[in-house]
Structure formats: structure tokens, C-alpha cells
Amino acid sequence: MDSINIKDIARICGVGVSTVSRAINNHPDINPETKNMIMQAIKEHNYIPNNSARNLKRTDSKAIAVLIKGISNPFFSKMIRVFEEEIQKKKYLFIMQRVDASEDEVDVALELIKEKKPRGIVFLGGFFSHSREKLEQLTVPFVLSTIGMTDSLEESSSYSWVSVDDFAESYKMTDYLCKLGHKRILILAATQDDESIGRLRLEGYKKALVDNGIEPDEELCVFSEVGRDCYTMDYGFMSMSRILREKKVDFTAVYAISDSIAIGACKAITECGGKIPEDYSVAGFDGLDIAHYYNPTLTTIRQPVEEMAESTIKILFDVIRGKAGHQKRVFKGELVEGESTRSV
Amino acid sequence: MDSINIKDIARICGVGVSTVSRAINNHPDINPETKNMIMQAIKEHNYIPNNSARNLKRTDSKAIAVLIKGISNPFFSKMIRVFEEEIQKKKYLFIMQRVDASEDEVDVALELIKEKKPRGIVFLGGFFSHSREKLEQLTVPFVLSTIGMTDSLEESSSYSWVSVDDFAESYKMTDYLCKLGHKRILILAATQDDESIGRLRLEGYKKALVDNGIEPDEELCVFSEVGRDCYTMDYGFMSMSRILREKKVDFTAVYAISDSIAIGACKAITECGGKIPEDYSVAGFDGLDIAHYYNPTLTTIRQPVEEMAESTIKILFDVIRGKAGHQKRVFKGELVEGESTRSV
DNA sequence: TTGTACGCGTTATCAC
DNA sequence: GTGATAACGCGTACAA
Numbered sequence: 001m002d003s004i005n006i007k008d009i010a011r012i013c014g015v016g017v018s019t020v021s022r023a024i025n026n027h028p029d030i031n032p033e034t035k036n037m038i039m040q041a042i043k044e045h046n047y048i049p050n051n052s053a054r055n056l057k058r059t060d061s062k063a064i065a066v067l068i069k070g071i072s073n074p075f076f077s078k079m080i081r082v083f084e085e086e087i088q089k090k091k092y093l094f095i096m097q098r099v100d101a102s103e104d105e106v107d108v109a110l111e112l113i114k115e116k117k118p119r120g121i122v123f124l125g126g127f128f129s130h131s132r133e134k135l136e137q138l139t140v141p142f143v144l145s146t147i148g149m150t151d152s153l154e155e156s157s158s159y160s161w162v163s164v165d166d167f168a169e170s171y172k173m174t175d176y177l178c179k180l181g182h183k184r185i186l187i188l189a190a191t192q193d194d195e196s197i198g199r200l201r202l203e204g205y206k207k208a209l210v211d212n213g214i215e216p217d218e219e220l221c222v223f224s225e226v227g228r229d230c231y232t233m234d235y236g237f238m239s240m241s242r243i244l245r246e247k248k249v250d251f252t253a254v255y256a257i258s259d260s261i262a263i264g265a266c267k268a269i270t271e272c273g274g275k276i277p278e279d280y281s282v283a284g285f286d287g288l289d290i291a292h293y294y295n296p297t298l299t300t301i302r303q304p305v306e307e308m309a310e311s312t313i314k315i316l317f318d319v320i321r322g323k324a325g326h327q328k329r330v331f332k333g334e335l336v337e338g339e340s341t342r343s344v
Numbered sequence: 345m346d347s348i349n350i351k352d353i354a355r356i357c358g359v360g361v362s363t364v365s366r367a368i369n370n371h372p373d374i375n376p377e378t379k380n381m382i383m384q385a386i387k388e389h390n391y392i393p394n395n396s397a398r399n400l401k402r403t404d405s406k407a408i409a410v411l412i413k414g415i416s417n418p419f420f421s422k423m424i425r426v427f428e429e430e431i432q433k434k435k436y437l438f439i440m441q442r443v444d445a446s447e448d449e450v451d452v453a454l455e456l457i458k459e460k461k462p463r464g465i466v467f468l469g470g471f472f473s474h475s476r477e478k479l480e481q482l483t484v485p486f487v488l489s490t491i492g493m494t495d496s497l498e499e500s501s502s503y504s505w506v507s508v509d510d511f512a513e514s515y516k517m518t519d520y521l522c523k524l525g526h527k528r529i530l531i532l533a534a535t536q537d538d539e540s541i542g543r544l545r546l547e548g549y550k551k552a553l554v555d556n557g558i559e560p561d562e563e564l565c566v567f568s569e570v571g572r573d574c575y576t577m578d579y580g581f582m583s584m585s586r587i588l589r590e591k592k593v594d595f596t597a598v599y600a601i602s603d604s605i606a607i608g609a610c611k612a613i614t615e616c617g618g619k620i621p622e623d624y625s626v627a628g629f630d631g632l633d634i635a636h637y638y639n640p641t642l643t644t645i646r647q648p649v650e651e652m653a654e655s656t657i658k659i660l661f662d663v664i665r666g667k668a669g670h671q672k673r674v675f676k677g678e679l680v681e682g683e684s685t686r687s688v
Numbered sequence: 689t690t691g692t693a694c695g696c697g698t699t700a701t702c703a704c
Numbered sequence: 705g706t707g708a709t710a711a712c713g714c715g716t717a718c719a720a
Contacts, residue, residue: 007697010707018701018706022699056697058698059699059712096440110392137390233637349714362691365716366689369715394714397696400695400714401714402714
């Protein structure tokens with residue numbers, strides 16, 4: 001690397017390196033004139049401080065890291081936007097890290113902490129069934145946002161948690177469909193081995209059926225293949241098409257555990273000549289914009305994305321600043337009645 | 345930081361730091377037994393190498409960085425997925441960096457190069473009107489993917505470029521609408537000051553009109569407010585609603601410069617009691633999945649996303665490996681006829 | 689095959 | 705207000 005460094009700048013300006021450092025980092029103890037002169041030279045010579053070296057020395061980095069599992073999930077797009085805004089508002093740096101589906105988010109976080117030394121972390125998406133021991137290695141305050149969890153971890157007060165109650169909201173939707181008179185409700189669920197929101201939403205569905213005097217029928221529970229991304233229109237379309245083709249099961253309503261899946265299902269129904277909601281009622285979950293723009297508009301559970309994202313950041317900063325301890329915040333979803341469902 | 349480091353591990357294992365380093369980095373010159381012993385200790389003590397220190401020493405990092413402007417754009421989601429796959433296939437690390445709308449992507453790249461020392465860079469999205477001088481500072485091979493550009497830069501052979509011809513494809517779509525008999529085609533364009541694909545698509549539209557003997561009418565050109573994200577359903581819905589409400593202009597077809605905008609427009613039309621395509625034909629651009637799943641299916645220009653992404657990576661690696669020089673690759677879009685347009 | 693010692697570019701801690 | 709210098713944690717040339 002023939003690249004220019006802080007020493008070169010110091011030499012060029014005829015000052016010490018510490019002075020240059022002070023200029024770069026807006027330290028108070030520096031003569032404005034010297035500072036200007038140095039900044040001038042930096043511009044001229046296209047000097048760019050080396051972040052690795054900075055991070056190595058720094059003990060603290062006025063940044064929030066957001067780790068995202070499933071970055072292409074449209075549900076997260078909005079959250080990310082709010083995170084960005086809120087974090088910038090606090091004059092913090094926003095570090096976004098995608099986490100591969102096969103990666104362990106805590107490991108990634110651990111690496112990131114060493115590397116960038118953020119003051120706080122947000123985990124977005126994914127499952128979360130880590131041992132307490134592992135979580136305790138995380139020396140930085142963190143918030144789990146929109147993440148399903150195993151009960152055992154929910155009690156812990158060493159971190160925060162923001163989400164809707166996936167079980168209860170799913171119950172709400174299923175109950176709604178039951179009250180509309182549907183007795184045979186097909187569910188397009190996640191993978192069979194899901195341990196996260198997929199499972200919670202499935203359980204909520206089953207419980208609601210039982211409470212409405214309907215015996216859950218395994219034939220009406222459709223699962224995605226293990227290993228594929230199941231919150232997609234593609235999955236909804238494929239499985240719905242197959243079911244309609246096979247004509248093995250009988251149902252009057254479809255409850256998809258995400259709006260994307262629901263839209264795929266709608267398409268499959270329409271393509272088979274079916275009408276929504278006349279032939280089948282269809283309901284989704286999430287409350288994406290597209291649920292409202294789709295034709296017919298989708299009945300769905302709207303998660304209050306903005307508030308959840310704002311709350312996530314607020315809680316994180318409260319913890320960072322010692323204003324409050326960790327919190328578990330559960331948001332209420334809103335059942336939005338669209339044109340895609342009707343009573344029978 | 346009370347954190348454990350390489351020296352501690354060396355001490356614990358009773359070896360030198362270089363031996364530990366060799367174990368971590370899969371160096372050949374090491375006794376398998378010592379290596380196992382060391383790896384064991386690393387696991388046990390939860391040692392995580394500090395990336396900042398590594399990057400500082402390394403001259404080269406077997407990684408590809410992808411800088412994305414407008415990360416919530418659904419069009420990029422698929423590209424990112426392909427990038428990820430292809431890069432992993434080559435056993436390279438995939439570094440994803442979002443670039444804020446207000447940031448200069450080249451500055452971000454410059455920083456990243458110093459910090460992470462990737463072997464190649466992909467720029468995704470955004471405008472690209474940087475001075476040659478600035479681009480020349482980029483010492484790492486890079487590819488511009490799906491980026492509109494000012495002509496002056498297109499000639500340069502110091503970087504690669506992969507995209508569709510936004511002008512030609514937009515021409516194609518407009519021409520198609522004209523041939524369907526539409527004479528009054530409203531365009532939902534980007535912001536007035538757009539210098540990127542937004543402008544190119546607008547120009548293509550105008551040229552096609554002229555070639556079909558239609559004088560472009562400024563009243564039929566709708567622009568988004570400067571500063572807001574204009575490739576959204578929201579923009580499509582809002583502006584279309586306004587136009588239908590005002591009833592000032594007359595038209596039989598709407599051409600939105602992205603599918604998202606088109607969907608928003610569809611909704612506005614439907615909500616006003618209009619029928620698609622009976623009352624208005626609607627066309628989009630991009631070929632998102634949703635264009636196919638929407639109801640009615642959207643007439644659009646499908647960009648060959650997968651091929652473009654694969655090509656981007658292929659070209660980049662060819663350059664990195666010295667197999668070939670920089671290339672400008674233009675992909676053909678496919679006009680997909682959906683149910684949203686009809687002849688008049 | 690292994691260990692020692694130095695340097696990467698920066699910031700923090702001192703002295704001045 | 706400023707400058708010298710010691711870390712930060714790691715990779716690597718070189719010696720052993």
C-alpha cells in the first residue's frame with residue numbers, strides 16, 4: 001500500500017501526529033487555526049484514516065450495530081429505515097451487518113464487538129435459542145427485535161426484547177376466521193422443525209381452533225421444505241397450487257403465516273379459476289404495505305413496525321445510558337379486515 | 345477490555361504466538377497435533393481473533409465488498425442473494441455495506457478498501473457521476489451493477505459495468521403501449537432532477553412517443569418530490585390518486601418507471617372505481633416477482649436479475665484474476681405482457 | 689517445526 | 705495547545 005497515513009500528514013503540516021489525531025476527532029484542545037490547516041492538507045492529499053487501526057486503539061465507538069438475519073425479508077426493510085433514522089438522530093453511527101442463515105448470530109456479534117466496539121446491538125430476525133452461557137459473553141447491551149424465542153430464555157433480565165405476541169396474534173386471526181364461520185381453515189406454515197415465530201403462529205392457530213370447538217386436522221397444516229426460505233410468495237404459490245391440483249383436502253379459508261405467502265396463495269387460487277373471497281377466504285400476517293395495495297386487499301395482522309423499531313432503539317439507549325434496565329416489550333398487532341375474507 | 349488475546353492462548357498452550365497464528369490461519373507448516381491442541385484451547389476459552397488487528401496487518405483479504413445504495417429496494421434483494429451465492433462459491437468472503445442516500449459511495453469504498461482490503465468491489469444502485477480523478481483513487485477492481493450513468497463516464501475502460509439499457513427498454517415499453525393504440529400515456533417518473541436511470545427511462549419514453557408521431561406532453565409527465573424515495577408503491581398511489589381526483593389531464597395508459605410505482609397506481613385507480621385494463625392500461629418496469637403475482641398481472645420489462653448478478657461477479661473475478669479486462673455488459677430486458685394492458 | 693521481535697496506523701497518556 | 709511515545713492485537717520475517 002502506497003497509501004498516505006497520519007504520520008505523512010503530520011510531517012506535511014509540520015506538527016505531531018497527536019495534533020493531527022486531535023484535528024480528525026474533533027478534540028477540544030486544539031487551536032482552530034492549526035486544525036483548519038490540517039484539515040486542508042487532509043483534503044488535498046486525500047488522506048483517509050484507517051478504520052482498522054482506529055478500532056484497534058479505541059475502547060468505544062459511538063455506534064450501534066444491527067445484525068439482521070434474512071435481510072431480503074420485506075418486513076425488515078421498514079424497520080431498518082427507522083433504525084437508521086433513530087440512530088442518526090442520536091448522533092450514533094449505524095452499522096448494519098447481515099447474518100447468513102447458516103451463521104450463528106451471537107458468534108457474529110461477538111466478532112463485531114471485538115472489531116468495532118459498538119455501544120449497543122440489535123438482533124433482527126432469526127431464531128434465538130442460545131445458551132445462557134453464550135449470551136453472557138455479550139458484554140454489550142442488546143435488544144432482540146421481532147424474534148421468536150423459546151420460553152426458557154424469556155425470563156432472563158440480561159437483555160431486552162421487542163416483538164408482538166406471535167402466539168396471541170395468530171390466535172386472534174384464526175379466531176376471527178372461525179367467527180366468520182369457517183370450519184376448515186388451511187394453514188400455510190413454516191418448516192416442520194421451526195422453533196421460532198413459525199411455531200408460535202402455528203400453535204396460536206391450533207389453540208384458536210380448539211377453543212372454537214374445532215379439532216386441528218394435520219391435513220390442513222402445510223409445511224415448507226426444511227432449508228428453504230419459507231416466507232416467500234413463491235412458497236405460497238407452489239404449495240397452494242399443489243393443494244388445489246391434488247384436491248385431497250377440503251377447506252374454505254387459507255391462513256398464511258406471512259403476507260408474502262398469502263399473496264402467493266392468492267395467485268394460485270386465482271390462476272385455478274377460484275375467486276377470493278367467494279370461493280376461499282385468505283388471510284396473512286405482518287401488515288406489509290403490499291397487503292394494503294394488493295387486489296383484493298389482504299386481511300392481515302398489522303404489526304406496528306415503526307413503533308416497534310422506535311421502541312427497540314429507545315430501550316437500547318435507555319440501557320446504554322443507565323436510565324433503565326432491560327425490558328420485555330410486547331406490542332399489540334392490529335387485525336386489519338381486508339377484502340380477502342368473508343363470512344360463510 | 346478484559347478480553348482474551350492471541351498471547352494468552354499462546355501462554356496457555358505453552359507455545360509461541362506465531363504457532364497460534366498458524367493454527368488459526370490454516371498454515372501448512374504446523375504439526376497437526378499442536379494445531380489440534382491450540383484449536384481446542386481456543387474453543388474452550390472462547391477466543392475470537394480481533395479483526396481490526398488482522399486487517400491492519402493483512403495486505404489482502406480474500407473478500408468482495410458490495411456497496412448498496414437503497415437497500416430496501418426489492419429489486420436488489422434478489423441480486424444480493426445471487427451475489428452472496430456466487431461469492432461463497434468462489435470461497436470469498438461477502439462484505440455487504442449499505443450506503444446512505446446522502447453518502448458518496450466512492451468515499452465509502454475508499455474507506456472500506458483501507459479497512460478491509462477486499463479484492464474487488466461491486467457498486468449496486470444509486471447514481472454515478474463521479475469525476476475520473478476520484479474513480480482513479482479506487483485501487484481495487486470494481487463493477488457498476490444496475491447503475492445509471494452519465495455518458496461521459498461510459499467510455500472509460502478502468503472499470504466494468506453491468507446493466508440493461510434503461511433508455512432502450514423504456515423506449516420498448518412505451519412503443520408497445522403506442523402500438524396498442526394509446527396516444528395519451530401518462531408517465532410516473534422519478535424526481536425532476538434525476539440524473540440516473542430515472543432520467544434514462546424518461547428519455548426513452550419521450551423518444552418512443554416522438555417516433556410514434558406523438559408530441560410529448562409535459563402535463564403527462566409526473567415527477568416525484570425531490571428528496572423522497574420515489575421507487576415506492578406509496579409514491580405511485582399518492583400521485584395517481586391526486587391526478588384522478590383533479591381530473592385535469594386525460595390519458596388511457598399509465599407507464600410507471602418501476603413495478604412498485606405501478607402497483608401503487610393500480611390501487612389508486614381501483615379505489616376510484618376504475619378498472620384495469622378496461623379504463624386504464626398500466627405498465628411497470630423491473631419485473632419483480634410481485635409483478636407476476638399481482639392482480640391483474642403487470643405488464644412490465646423484466647430485467648434478467650440472476651444473469652446480471654452472475655455476470656457482475658464473473659466479470660469481477662475475471663478482472664481480479666487477470667483473465668480479462670474490464671467490460672461493459674448490457675443485458676436485454678424482456679417485455680412481459682400481463683393483464684394490466686390492452687389495446688384500444 | 690517453532691519462537692522472538694518488529695511493525696501495521698491509530699489513539700491515549702503523559703510530559704512539556 | 706502541542707509533541708513524543710507506549711500501547712492496541714495480530715501476522716510474519718527471520719533466527720533457532
